[in-house]
Amino acid sequence: xxRTVVVLAVLALLAAGCGKSGHQAGGDVVVAIDVPVTGxxxxxxxxxxxxxxxTAGINSGGGLIVGSRSYHLVVKVYDNxxxxxxAVEDTRNALDAGAVAIITDGTGVDxxxxxANRDHVAIGIVYDGGSGLVDPETRPNxxxxxxxxxxIAFRYAEYLIPKHLKVGLxxxxxxxxxxxxxxxxxxxxxxxxxVALKVTLPAGSSDLSAQILRARRSGATALLVWAQPPTIAAxxxxxxxxxxxxxxxxxxxxxxxxxxxxxxxxPDWVDGLTFAGGRLxxxxxxxxxxxxxxxxxxxxxxxxxxxxTAGGKQVVQPPEFAMYAYDFxxxxxAALTRAGSFDHEKVLATMNQVTTQGANGDERGFNQHxxxxxxxxxxxxxxxxxxxxxxxxxxPLSSTLPSIPQTR
Amino acid sequence: MNRRARLLLAAAxxxxxxxxxxxxxxxxxxxxxxxxxxxxxPLPPLVGRTALPQLxxxxxxxxxxxxxxxVGVGPDARPAxxxxxxxxxxxxxxxxxxxxxxxIDDALPAPGSQSTPGLRTDQLLWAGFSPGRxxxxxxxxxxxxxxxxxxxxxxxxxxxxxxxxLTVKNATAFAQPIYTGTARLPELARLLDETRRASxxxxxxxxxxxxxxxxxxxxxxxxxxxxxxRVRGQLTLPGQTPVTFDRxxxxxxxxxxxVEARGAGKPHVRLEASPAPVVRxxxxxxxxxxxxxxxxxHPLSVADMVMKLMTTRLALVRADQFETYLxxxxxxxxxxxxxxxxxxxxxxxxxxTASPDGGSGSDALLVVFAALGAVVLxxxxxxxxxxx
Numbered sequence: 001x002x003r004t005v006v007v008l009a010v011l012a013l014l015a016a017g018c019g020k021s022g023h024q025a026g027g028d029v030v031v032a033i034d035v036p037v038t039g040x041x042x043x044x045x046x047x048x049x050x051x052x053x054x055t056a057g058i059n060s061g062g063g064l065i066v067g068s069r070s071y072h073l074v075v076k077v078y079d080n081x082x083x084x085x086x087a088v089e090d091t092r093n094a095l096d097a098g099a100v101a102i103i104t105d106g107t108g109v110d111x112x113x114x115x116a117n118r119d120h121v122a123i124g125i126v127y128d129g130g131s132g133l134v135d136p137e138t139r140p141n142x143x144x145x146x147x148x149x150x151x152i153a154f155r156y157a158e159y160l161i162p163k164h165l166k167v168g169l170x171x172x173x174x175x176x177x178x179x180x181x182x183x184x185x186x187x188x189x190x191x192x193x194x195v196a197l198k199v200t201l202p203a204g205s206s207d208l209s210a211q212i213l214r215a216r217r218s219g220a221t222a223l224l225v226w227a228q229p230p231t232i233a234a235x236x237x238x239x240x241x242x243x244x245x246x247x248x249x250x251x252x253x254x255x256x257x258x259x260x261x262x263x264x265x266x267p268d269w270v271d272g273l274t275f276a277g278g279r280l281x282x283x284x285x286x287x288x289x290x291x292x293x294x295x296x297x298x299x300x301x302x303x304x305x306x307x308x309t310a311g312g313k314q315v316v317q318p319p320e321f322a323m324y325a326y327d328f329x330x331x332x333x334a335a336l337t338r339a340g341s342f343d344h345e346k347v348l349a350t351m352n353q354v355t356t357q358g359a360n361g362d363e364r365g366f367n368q369h370x371x372x373x374x375x376x377x378x379x380x381x382x383x384x385x386x387x388x389x390x391x392x393x394x395x396p397l398s399s400t401l402p403s404i405p406q407t408r
Numbered sequence: 409m410n411r412r413a414r415l416l417l418a419a420a421x422x423x424x425x426x427x428x429x430x431x432x433x434x435x436x437x438x439x440x441x442x443x444x445x446x447x448x449x450p451l452p453p454l455v456g457r458t459a460l461p462q463l464x465x466x467x468x469x470x471x472x473x474x475x476x477x478x479v480g481v482g483p484d485a486r487p488a489x490x491x492x493x494x495x496x497x498x499x500x501x502x503x504x505x506x507x508x509x510x511x512i513d514d515a516l517p518a519p520g521s522q523s524t525p526g527l528r529t530d531q532l533l534w535a536g537f538s539p540g541r542x543x544x545x546x547x548x549x550x551x552x553x554x555x556x557x558x559x560x561x562x563x564x565x566x567x568x569x570x571x572x573x574l575t576v577k578n579a580t581a582f583a584q585p586i587y588t589g590t591a592r593l594p595e596l597a598r599l600l601d602e603t604r605r606a607s608x609x610x611x612x613x614x615x616x617x618x619x620x621x622x623x624x625x626x627x628x629x630x631x632x633x634x635x636x637x638r639v640r641g642q643l644t645l646p647g648q649t650p651v652t653f654d655r656x657x658x659x660x661x662x663x664x665x666x667v668e669a670r671g672a673g674k675p676h677v678r679l680e681a682s683p684a685p686v687v688r689x690x691x692x693x694x695x696x697x698x699x700x701x702x703x704x705x706h707p708l709s710v711a712d713m714v715m716k717l718m719t720t721r722l723a724l725v726r727a728d729q730f731e732t733y734l735x736x737x738x739x740x741x742x743x744x745x746x747x748x749x750x751x752x753x754x755x756x757x758x759x760x761t762a763s764p765d766g767g768s769g770s771d772a773l774l775v776v777f778a779a780l781g782a783v784v785l786x787x788x789x790x791x792x793x794x795x796x
Contacts, residue, residue: 282503283464283466283502283503352528353458353528353529355461355462363461363462363464363505363535365461367527367528367531367533368526368527368528369515369524369525369526369527370524370526375523375535375536376536377523377535377536377537378536378537396540397537397539400501400502
C-alpha cells in the first residue's frame, strides 16, 4: 500500500512537471484595442486580428508569465468611430476594465494619452504616423509601431530631390492630409526649387480634374499626394483621364485596397503608382514575414483586395498593420514578464528596456529616447504593376528588399 | 577572422603548444606571441550593468569608431565628469542593430550624426540601414565613479605655498608573466621587424607565432607592461604664463612626471592623452635600419630579443586596448581614442552643458578640447583624428 502511494505521488509530481507551465494560474489580463470598427473597418480588423494572433499565441504557449503566475490574455475591443471624443470614452472604459495597455490606430491620442498616463497605462499606436503623437519626454506612456509621417516625408525628399523632379505636393483637407503636408513642407524646405506647386484637395471629391490640370500647367513632373485613399484614387483618375502619365507618389495609404478596387476597370492607371511604407522584411529575408502571413491567413483567411492580376490570380493584401499590432502586443508581454508585476509605472519603465523579435524578423523595441518602433531608415518605396507591388530598385534600401507574394 | 575568433585560436594554440614543449624538447614548438588579443584586463572597453540585446551587423557592413573622451577634473585633478563623443562610421550597404554598454547616464546625438541614438539602462543603441556610408555620432555621459578607473592617465594636483605640482601618471601598467626560451635570431629579428612596422603604421598587431627549441619557461619576474601614451597639455595659474608639456609615458621612459607652476589662484589643468606607438623600445641597436640587419652586424642575446618581442607586443596590445573606451560593436573595426582632461567647476552637472539640439555649439568644455586638439594637431601631433 505504502509503495502504491509513493508511486502515485511520483507520478503526480511528474505530471505536474510535464505541463505546459509550472506556474499557478493568475487569472485574466485585459489588453484593450480602440480602433475605428465603423469608421475604417479594414484598419480596425487588421489591428484587432494582429493583436489577437499575438495574444492567442502567448495564451496557447502557457500564458503571460508575471512573477510566479501564468495569466490569460483577454482582448477587449472598443470602437472609436474615428472620433476623438469616443476614443476618450473608450479609454476611460478600458481603464475601468483594468486594461494593462490600450492599442489604437491613433484616433484621439492627443486627448486620451493624459487620461491613460494618470494610471501609467501604455498606449500603443499601430497605424497613425502623425508627428507629435509620440514624444517620450511629454507623453511617456505613448509608443508607436508604424512608419512615421516625419520619416516618410524625409525619405521622400531624400528619394525624389536627387532625381531633379519638379514635385507637385498635393494633400487633401483631412486631418491626415494636413498633418502629412506639414511634414512634407519641412522635408522639402531645404530644396524649395524641387517643388513645383502645393495644392490642397477636397477630401471626398471624386473629380479633381481642375486641380490636376493646374498641377500639370505648373510644370510638375511628379506628384506627391498625401491623402486618404479616395483622394488618391481621384488624383489617379484625373491625371490618367487627361492622358498625363506623371509619376505619382503617396504615403502608405497608396497601398490601401480601396484604390485598386476603385480603379479595377483601369489597372493600367494603377501601374507605376509608388507608395512609401515600412519594410515588411528584414535582412534575414522573407521567411519570418511569410511565416507570420501564413499564420495570419490560416487563422483569419487572406485579406483579399478584390481585384485580379492580368493572369486572373486573386490579389491579397499583406498584413502590414496586423504585423505592427502583433509586434506591439509582444513587446508589451515582454515588458510585463520582465517587470515581474502589474505595477503600471514599473511596466511603463520596462517598455523602454525590452526588445523582441518582430514578425518580419527585425528587432522591435523602444528606449528612453525613442518610443518609435519603426525607424525612419525602415521606410521603403514600392511600385505597383499589375495590381501588386514590389520594392523599387532605385533606392538603396528598397533595392535590397525582396517582393512579398501577393497572389493566390 | 574576427577578433574573438583570433582570441579563441590563440588561446587554443597556446594550450596545445605549451604542454607539448615540455614533452618534446629539441623539436621546435610554435608559441603564440601576444597580440592582437586577449587584452590583459577585461576593461576597457567599458561594460554596463545590463545584458546587451542581440546585435546584428550585415556581413557587408563594417563599423569603425573614433572617440574623444572628455574628462572634467575637480580641483584635485580627480575625474568629476566623463563624456565620450563617439563617432561610428558605418561602411557598406545593409542593416545594423548596435548596442554599446557602459556606465551610461545619458546619450545625445552629436553634430554630424545621421541618426539619433537610443538609450536604455547602461546601453547606447543604434538601429537602421546604411545606404553605403553612415555616420552615427553621440555624446555619451558616463558615471564618473564607474568609468574613471579605466582612464589611461591619472592626475594629481598638490599645492604647497605658491607652488603647484601636477603629477601625471600612466595608469595602464600591469604585471604580466612572460615566456622565454631558445629561438633563432633571424626569426626573432623578423618578428621584431614585423612588430615595429605595425607599431609605426599605427595598425593593430596580427597574430604571430615563434618557434622555440627546448623548454619554454615562464620568467619568475613579472615585468611591468604599460601602453605608451603621448601626453600634451598645460598647467596654468591665473596671470602666469602656462607651463606646457609634451611627453611620452612608457616606451622605455618613466610612467609618470611632474609639472610645477608658481603663483596664486586656482590652477587650471588641460591635457590630452592618446595611445602612442612603441618606437624607442623597438628601435634596432647600433643604428641598423632593421632588426634583421642588426643581428647580422652585432651579436645579440636571444633572451633579450625574446623579452623585447614579448614586452613590446604586450605594450602594443595594451595601447590598442585603450583605443576603445566605449566599445566598437564591430570587433574587427578600426578604433581610435583620444582622452582630454580639463579642470571644470564641480557644481556643473555634465548633462547641463549639452545644448537641447544635441550639444552643438554651446558646450564650453567641448570647445576648449576642440581648440586644444587643433593646437596640438597644428603642432605636428601624430594622432590623426580620423573624421573622414
